Amino acid sequence: MTHNWKAILCTLLAGTGATVGVWAAFWPERFFTSFPLSAWAARPYNEYLTRDFGGLTLALAVVTALAALSASEKVFRGAGAAWLTFGVLHLAWNLGPPGTLSTGGVAALSVPLLAALALIIPARAAPRPRGGTANLALTGRTRRGLAFTQAGVGPPLVLLHGNGSSRSSWRPVFDRLTDTHTVYALDLPGFGDSVRLEGGLPSTPRNLAEAVATALDEWDLDAPHVAGHSVGGWVALELAGLRQVASLTLLSPAGLWKRSQPAYCAVSLLLTWAACRFSARPISALARWAWVRRLLFWQLFAHPEKLTHEDVIRDVATMGRCPGFLPTLWAVRNIRYRAARDMTAPVTLAFGASDRLLLTRQSRFTDQLPPHTRHVLVPGAGHVPMSDAPELVSRTILATTGTVTS
Numbered sequence: 001m002t003h004n005w006k007a008i009l010c011t012l013l014a015g016t017g018a019t020v021g022v023w024a025a026f027w028p029e030r031f032f033t034s035f036p037l038s039a040w041a042a043r044p045y046n047e048y049l050t051r052d053f054g055g056l057t058l059a060l061a062v063v064t065a066l067a068a069l070s071a072s073e074k075v076f077r078g079a080g081a082a083w084l085t086f087g088v089l090h091l092a093w094n095l096g097p098p099g100t101l102s103t104g105g106v107a108a109l110s111v112p113l114l115a116a117l118a119l120i121i122p123a124r125a126a127p128r129p130r131g132g133t134a135n136l137a138l139t140g141r142t143r144r145g146l147a148f149t150q151a152g153v154g155p156p157l158v159l160l161h162g163n164g165s166s167r168s169s170w171r172p173v174f175d176r177l178t179d180t181h182t183v184y185a186l187d188l189p190g191f192g193d194s195v196r197l198e199g200g201l202p203s204t205p206r207n208l209a210e211a212v213a214t215a216l217d218e219w220d221l222d223a224p225h226v227a228g229h230s231v232g233g234w235v236a237l238e239l240a241g242l243r244q245v246a247s248l249t250l251l252s253p254a255g256l257w258k259r260s261q262p263a264y265c266a267v268s269l270l271l272t273w274a275a276c277r278f279s280a281r282p283i284s285a286l287a288r289w290a291w292v293r294r295l296l297f298w299q300l301f302a303h304p305e306k307l308t309h310e311d312v313i314r315d316v317a318t319m320g321r322c323p324g325f326l327p328t329l330w331a332v333r334n335i336r337y338r339a340a341r342d343m344t345a346p347v348t349l350a351f352g353a354s355d356r357l358l359l360t361r362q363s364r365f366t367d368q369l370p371p372h373t374r375h376v377l378v379p380g381a382g383h384v385p386m387s388d389a390p391e392l393v394s395r396t397i398l399a400t401t402g403t404v405t406s
Contacts, residue, residue: 006076007282009115010068013083016112017061025054060086068282073122080119087113136168136185138193142215147193149185152178155246156221157401159185160212160239162230162254162384163328164273164319166192169229172390173397180403181225186215188235190324203327204335205231205255209238216243225401229386230254230358231328234337241340248347249400251393252355252383254363255337262362268299269329269357276320287312302354302382302389311387339368347373348400352381352388374400 024031028050060082067079091109139150149167157177161169167185177183187194189211190203201207212235216224223244228236233253240248257265275283275296286292290305293312297304319325347370351358358364366373376396381388398404 005285006119007068008285009118010064010076010079011282011286013079013112013115014061014065014068017057017064021054021056021058021061023054025051025058028054056086067119069278076119080116083112083116084120087116136171136174141193142218144198144211144214145195146189146211146215147187148215149174150182152181152183154179154181154403155401156219156224157181157183157397158212158216158221158224158226159183160188160226160228160232160235161185161191162232162252163269164191164276164322164325165230165315166318166322168192168314168318169384170386172386173394176390176394177397180398181401184219184221184224186212188212188232188324190327191322192318196323196327202331203324204331205234205238205337207331208235208328209242212239213242225249227251227397227400228253230383231332234332237337238340240343240345245345247345247400247402248343249397250347250349251385251396252351252358253337253349254332254358255335256358256365256368257336257363258365259336260334261332261336262359264359265357265363266329266333272299273319273325273329276316278320280316280320283316284313287316299356300383301387302352302380307387336365337368339370343370346400346402348376348396349373350376350378350385350393350396352378352383352385354381354388355383357383 020035023035028047029045031054032045032050060079063082064079067075087109091113136149138147141147147167151174159167159170159174159177161167167187170185174183174185188208190196197203197207197211208231223246225246225248226236226239227249228234229251231254233250234255236245236248236250237253237255239245254261254265283296287296288309293304293307297307297312301307349366349369351364366375378385378389378392378396381392385393395404
């Protein structure tokens with residue numbers, strides 16, 4: 001059994017222990033008289049012992065939940081030993097006089113024992129999930145340590161990813177764009193394979209844009225086409241304020257809120273990052289099932305059940321490990337995008353029709369965008385439209401660059 005499956009077992013045991021423990025600790029009399037599979041009905045009711053049983057079971061639930069989060073073999077075995085000790089004595093008592101436990105009851109009480117034994121048995125090591133750029137080969141690094149992938153022939157097109165992501169987020173559309181453009185997919189500072197900003201600079205979109213501008217100078221790109229997603233869209237706007245661009249495609253861009261980042265957006269991202277950072281193994285294991293992917297990633301994707309298990313493992317690892325997430329989230333908390341100068345280049349603003357992160361009433365104030373901005377709603381797409389609707393997103397980008405008609 002791998003660590004992933006042990007984490008799932010711990011999660012199930014913790015949920016069971018928490019349910020039984022809360023019931024017994026806070027509603028002892030109802031628990032004593034109503035709990036199924038129990039042989040203690042022939043004994044006199046004792047409130048203190050029942051509450052103690054609830055507290056013990058809650059303690060087991062806490063230990064097991066910590067084991068699931070830690071994904072440590074030693075902690076797995078410790079949790080298993082605790083459950084096994086409790087379970088053997090508990091089952092033995094229920095089987096003894098005046099035990100009236102049915103065959104079904106014996107089977108039910110044996111399930112935690114089997115789970116405990118599985119936790120104690122040494123695990124078969126699961127492959128460690130790699131970062132999110134596995135399918136987008138590294139071409140090189142700039143002098144300031146920014147990783148990038150370059151491919152294709154034609155006018156230059158620079159792709160900028162969102163917070164907690166990497167250049168790999170452009171995988172679904174990358175090959176579609178390289179037929180007509182020399183594409184540069186860049187890891188922003190502190191993300192993917194790139195180093196953080198030099199000198200401890202705050203990870204504001206303006207500072208990130210200045211780092212990108214340095215890379216463009218190194219590549220001798222005077223006025224490239226630029227496409228950005230989420231925070232990458234905000235960085236693209238700041239980049240256009242620093243230098244000429246041939247066009248801008250903004251996919252679900254951040255920074256278009258009225259004053260400061262909405263609490264709904266910040267908390268949603270923070271919880272998603274925390275889950276990826278501290279529960280990567282159980283999430284990666286549970287994500288084998290489509291309904292789990294739907295439950296976990298409904299805010300980011302319109303159809304998360306269509307993601308492959310490998311995509312989830314890679315993207316969870318990318319978000320959980322990137323050192324740039326928290327600094328960027330903190331840097332944008334009290335600011336919004338403000339135009340630095342007039343833009344004459346073509347600009348397209350595209351949101352997924354099912355974007356449940358950047359809500360219309362909170363994060364789509366377009367007063368700072370050029371009047372000629374083209375507005376597009378991408379059907380069947382969520383906050384990450386590249387994954388949900390790669391063909392439509394590709395056409396939207398190419399229509400903005402003038403390579404195809406919309």
